[in-house]
Amino acid sequence: MTLGTAVTISDSHLSRRAVPPQGLALFNFVNLLFGCKGNMEFCHNRDFRPRLALFAVIVVLVLPTLAAAQSPLKVRAAYGAMSAAMAPLWYAQDANLFDKFGVHVELLYIQGQPIALPALVTKEIDVLLTSGGSAVPFIMNGLPLTMVANLNNIQPYRLLVAPEIKTARDLRGKKMAVSRIGATSHQLAVMSLEKLGLKANDVTYLQVGGQSERLAALKVRAVDATLINPPANLTARKLGFNEIFDLKELGENFLFQVLVTRKTDSDMKAEWLQRFIKMTMESVRLMKADQQNTIRIIGKYLKETDREALEESFKVHALSMVDYPLVSRTAVEDAYSDALKALKGTAPRNTNIDSMYDNSLLQNIKGEAQSGKK
Numbered sequence: 001m002t003l004g005t006a007v008t009i010s011d012s013h014l015s016r017r018a019v020p021p022q023g024l025a026l027f028n029f030v031n032l033l034f035g036c037k038g039n040m041e042f043c044h045n046r047d048f049r050p051r052l053a054l055f056a057v058i059v060v061l062v063l064p065t066l067a068a069a070q071s072p073l074k075v076r077a078a079y080g081a082m083s084a085a086m087a088p089l090w091y092a093q094d095a096n097l098f099d100k101f102g103v104h105v106e107l108l109y110i111q112g113q114p115i116a117l118p119a120l121v122t123k124e125i126d127v128l129l130t131s132g133g134s135a136v137p138f139i140m141n142g143l144p145l146t147m148v149a150n151l152n153n154i155q156p157y158r159l160l161v162a163p164e165i166k167t168a169r170d171l172r173g174k175k176m177a178v179s180r181i182g183a184t185s186h187q188l189a190v191m192s193l194e195k196l197g198l199k200a201n202d203v204t205y206l207q208v209g210g211q212s213e214r215l216a217a218l219k220v221r222a223v224d225a226t227l228i229n230p231p232a233n234l235t236a237r238k239l240g241f242n243e244i245f246d247l248k249e250l251g252e253n254f255l256f257q258v259l260v261t262r263k264t265d266s267d268m269k270a271e272w273l274q275r276f277i278k279m280t281m282e283s284v285r286l287m288k289a290d291q292q293n294t295i296r297i298i299g300k301y302l303k304e305t306d307r308e309a310l311e312e313s314f315k316v317h318a319l320s321m322v323d324y325p326l327v328s329r330t331a332v333e334d335a336y337s338d339a340l341k342a343l344k345g346t347a348p349r350n351t352n353i354d355s356m357y358d359n360s361l362l363q364n365i366k367g368e369a370q371s372g373k374k
Contacts, residue, residue: 073272078108080116080130081184082210083229084298084313085257088151088321089129092283094297101279103272111210112180113138120145120262127276131184132255132327136335139356140348144263147332147357149277149325151284152257156316157185158233159192159245160218161225168196168244174224177208177217185214185227187338192227192245230316231309253331257321274361277325281365284321294318324366327357 079086089107092098098105108125110116113134119125121143132147139145165171171193178186190200203225208217214226215236227247228236237243259280261273287294295310298317304310332353340348350356 073102073275074104074106075127075272075276076106076108076125077127077276078110078116078119078125078129080110080113080128081229082109082111082212082302084231084302084317085152085156085229086129087287087294087298087301087317088280088283090297090301091287091294092279094300095283095286095293097279097283097286101275101282103275103279105276113183114180117143117145117260120260123262127259127261127273129257129259129280132258132260132331133187133335133338134182134184135258135260136255136332136356137182137339137342140336140339140343140350142349145260146263146355147255147258147260147327148273148359148361149259149280150255150257150327150331151259151280151321151325152317153254153322153328153331154252154320155188155247155250155254155256156320157188157227157229157247158243159189159225159247160228160233160236160241160243162218162221163240163242165224165242165244168193168198171196171198171225172202174203175206175222176203177214177223177226178205179209179211179214180207181205182342187342188227188247188250190342191250191338192247195250196245231304231306231313234306234309234312253328253334255327255331255335258327259325270361274364277361278365281323281325284318284325285323287318288321291318324362326359326362329353329357332357 077089079089093105093107110119110125110128113130116125116128116130117135117138120128129151132150135145135147161171162174165174176189178189180186186205189203189205193200193202206217206223208214208223208226211229211232214223215228215232217223218226218236218241219239233243259277291314295314298313299305299310302313304313336353336356
């Protein structure tokens with residue numbers, strides 16, 4: 001935003017401070033209204049009491065609007081996993097991008113979509129970076145939510161198994177750790193088994209928690225298999241566990257990393273959300289171009305110091321993020337179909353796929369970029 005300069009008289013000395021164009025416009029209007037023309041003596045000799053009354057009314061009506069326009073929009077944002085996939089928000093916070101885009105963000109970590117997604121509805125948070133595959137079932141069940149961006153359309157998870165397990169067939173009758181039944185790790189586990197020629201019920205699923213908890217359960221042999229997100233898969237492999245499946249083989253049409261928010265027609269909401277999406281896109285762009293700083297930030301949040309693991313994390317997550325994160329209708333349809341299978345014949349409350357995502361703000365951003373507006 002272009003700044004002008006106004007003069008402030010205080011304690012018999014002059015100080016200069018930057019003000020926005022709206023403030024300069026008001027300053028110039030006051031001069032015009034009182035007829036001072038910058039000459040305070042001329043102004044002092046005039047009877048401007050009627051104009052003063054008019055000016056008082058203008059101040060009451062206009063200043064609150066100007067103050068609101070200059071104040072950062074306050075947003076509670078959350079991420080749903082302790083994974084490098086959440087790095088765009090970490091980078092944005094570390095690089096002060098929230099302030100740059102005029103959004104005051106309180107950043108939270110809420111583990112597990114069954115907790116994080118309802119928090120959007122109850123207004124405990126305003127926007128969530130999470131897996132779209134897990135968001136869709138909640139939207140189908142009636143939660144008034146919508147997906148407004150998809151930062152990554154591939155699944156980077158790896159299937160890690162106990163040392164004695166050599167092939168997928170060896171998994172029959174074994175225990176697999178997931179975060180929660182119905183969460184992303186559970187859905188992807190089922191899809192992976194089916195891709196490997198097994199059935200969903202060929203293993204027993206244990207609800208263990210986040211990735212750190214699942215890896216810990218694998219280490220102490222409380223479970224025989226789990227899905228691990230890089231770079232933690234390198235740690236598991238060094239400990240002797242076998243990596244038997246790379247989930248990128250499931251294709252490139254996933255809702256892996258989506259921004260989810262409440263549905264509303266509020267103009268104020270559209271304003272902050274559009275700023276938030278632009279900020280996230282800028283964060284992704286900077287992450288890709290700033291490998292060393294991105295690695296440092298990922299290591300800071302994951303409490304990871306292994307250089308090899310952090311470089312792998314950058315390669316798998318940061319470099320696979322898209323520049324223009326449109327939500328693909330085909331990806332939503334696939335997530336919807338997968339969720340229908342899990343419902344086992346139960347009719348969902350919401351069957352309108354087009355209501356589950358909204359690309360309008362991204363289209364606004366694209367239009368602004370094409371017209372040269374910043």
